[in-house]
Amino acid sequence: MNKFRTISIVFSMLALIGFNSCDDDDVESPGAAIVGPGTVYTRISANGNLTTLETALNAATGDLPSTLEGAGPFTVFAPTDAAFTALAESLGFESNDDRSASEALLADIDPALLSQILTYHVVPGNLGAGSLSDGTSLTTVLGDELSVVVDGDGNVQLLDATKLSQTNPVSTVTQANNYADNGIVHFVDKVLLPAAAIGALSFDTRPTVLEWVSGTDELSSLASALDKAGLTDAVASLDTARILAPNNEAFTALFEALGDDYDDLDDFDNEVEISLLGEVLSYHILKPADGSIDLMAGAAETLLKDNTVDVTAVSGGFEFGDATAITASTITPNIDAKNGFVDIIDKVLIPQSALDFIALLGSDDLATTVGSTPQLSVLAEALAQTDLVETFEDMTNVQDTTATNFSYHMPATVFAPTDAAFADLFTALGPDYTSIASFDTDEEKELLKEILQYHVLKGKIVSADLEAGTVTTVSENDIEIISVVGTENFVIGDATNDVNANITAPDVFARNGVAHIIDKVLLPKSVIDFINSME
Template structure:
């Protein structure tokens, strides 16, 4: 307290020589301070604090900002150093904890997010500093800054503009309450040293030292405590890295947010928030600084071992290393909480693709993923999580048998269209964004797949079944094969979405294709071609059409009735005769509708493409009446095509126009 009292009475209240109030345009706050002879101590203090890993005050105050900085003069820093035993210059801040204290002092002089000119300040205004505590502005008799001490600092040069903020030069180093408490506790002069000091000074704990700094726990373990630290040796950390595998060769490999959080959890698991000497050890669970996690002190002969979540105990190799804020005991093993066990377990799991590759009965699935050539192997090796329903080799063989002779192996999916079909099938087995274990599935549950369609879960007698668009269940023969990026359920059937069923079904023929495939309609096809009027193309178009299709026998009867000049359809060979044939054929076509036999009514008038009408006669089956006195019988009704409907009839229909032309 005597130190503090004398410290705060040494204040210089006069402006210093050599401080320039003007600047060159474009200079940052740091560059502005570097250009002022009276602020060299401030610049030196910033550089000294930045020696600590993770501290970059120079870089921060060189960034965009804006910042408001209250900049103590060289004399102000000299006054501070003069009152601290063992601190003749800023270079004497030479330990991590001392530099951390210096950084706290410096950030107490910085306000982030604003460039506050002196005209923006008001009497009694409170501003929050980067350090976290507030400063109070007083405007009585000048501009004064009130810190946690009883002595204000005076702004001796206001409003020194910089490219990223504004600087007000002050005649005193501001001290927050945090630093006053630290000074009162004598932390900067403690001869014993904190737990962090002990770790730093112990050669066999160098990796623990690096871990504490990396996890940003140095300040915590330098605080009042008391703490008990079970300190793993370097050999213990090396053993842990070996367990973690090839990707963890040093602490530098803990570089993701998840890994940094894990490292912090592990270190806190070694800390007890009380001073427990070796003579105080007793069997039982002991809560650690990692919330909701305990270690176990286990009696072993005349001593104790420490149990963690791994089941492998740590031996105590050194006891009662006393510090100013607690005690340390060295151990030969890194203690692992459950979160670390889970992490290690996850590391040892294989990806979904690796599991498939190593499972003999899934070799065809791997082959299908490769044959699809759509990046599915890379996708299922990614982070996930995924749920994969994995068909066995036997399931793929059954699929190939179903597909017919054109598909003897997966290599027969060799066109772009077939590979796309294979991708459609495979992605129907994948659920993205979740690892759905069987315990989380419910009867009747519908799950959207990566392909876009749903599969349905059916559970019977505790067995999980998966229904696809065929309605036939696949049975999960081996559930819950855990992977590093999800879960695999092995199934006994290849699942097929509706999109695959549609692609695998032979396309429905159009009217012309249906006629070409029907032997009894070959004369009709020949007539369409002979007419040479684009009727083949028309009746292959979108439609819809209704066609009354005369059989070959019907055309023979027509030719016989036409006389000796018409022995075959080829005798329609002049332009006039071809036009006549076209008129005859279009009298058999209704455009714009596919009229089923069940849609017809008795004596219904049917307008044809030729222009004249037909009439449906119902009673004894379905007859079609033309302009003659003999009705045509519909011998086969409702032949569905992709662009309409065909009714096969036993007579060539004749419009009045043709009757007149033939006579």
């Protein structure tokens, strides 16, 4: 016989066997070895991730294993061991040396109630994952309904009787279409709860304040901001709190107020901006007063240290005042959460630190500040002569090309010599040096550059924060901050070791730091050596 004819006959016989098996439940199909023989209960008991479900089926009333061994067909949504553990822990059961949390749950729960929970996971018929479309309602063997949700990624999910999208109570199908002779098993990652079980278990279906924020469309900007600022875990861990939650429109208004450099949260892209964002968000979290988070007129303490929000009672609710003259109104009040309340408001509340930041954005840089101060005209000329103008615009960021647009976030402190101080320096250098223009060779310009950088410290140090001691300048040479005995003043010592510089005008603020005007040009040792070599 032709071998091709033989193969054709064999395939024909297999096809006939396959067709006949559809009409006879007692005959296994040729594909049984692939899809897994046996009933839906067999599929459950044979899987190492469904051991708790198997135990539960045997513990519940109604002999559920025998039912699932029956003719069916059944579609079973099978919670994994991890799903049972999560349910047990949410109900307060804990693991110990003797048993797991899920074992403690099964030992404690009423078998009749357990039967209700389990039959809520079974739907009559063969329902492959492909047949479960978004919005479909499924009637379970219990008689209660399940709602099907298909998300944007195509994941099949089930919504149980909690029906609160903010808590993300969906049970996601993690492994679909495990076929059996009498149905299909789909693994799911959450134990589904019917209404009777929610009541009997006193199961708190309310979301946490974070879950409300994360699951509410009009608060998506706030949820993203919390994540960007690294506050998600901190908010999740709050035992009791009240969140004043600005809606998306409020964040849009904030970006408009900040100007062209801020179109969305992505523009908060350096450490200072992200830290400031965290301060703004913390300002929206009200701490309990006398153990209560109820709103009362007055100053409400916030999670932002030493900052309060003004709460004013108005018709139908409350308004909230910040460091600006514009109050926030309540859009949706008193959203009840598991660990507090959420109030949706129409404005991002602004603490004083944010106002200071906005003012800082509009202020002059150190180079401009120096150039606009009459008694510092020679210093401004010196900056130009040594090509340090751009450096003083962003003094300590010159090595950080990624931060050139954010000159405020790595500030500097400049001890700025007056014109008279430079006149004294020219006198000390002799008749060849009458002005900044006298520094005209490359060597002299480098010397002048070193002098100027000898007057700069990394970081913004206001006069109130000056402390006696030796500090290293940007030129990598030390100066000494000396406390004046009997006063709160300081003088600055250099390599001359004889004449110190007095601070004649402290705290001239700029966007990227602060200047203290002094009456002497500070001289590093290299300049002292240069002067001595001229004698």
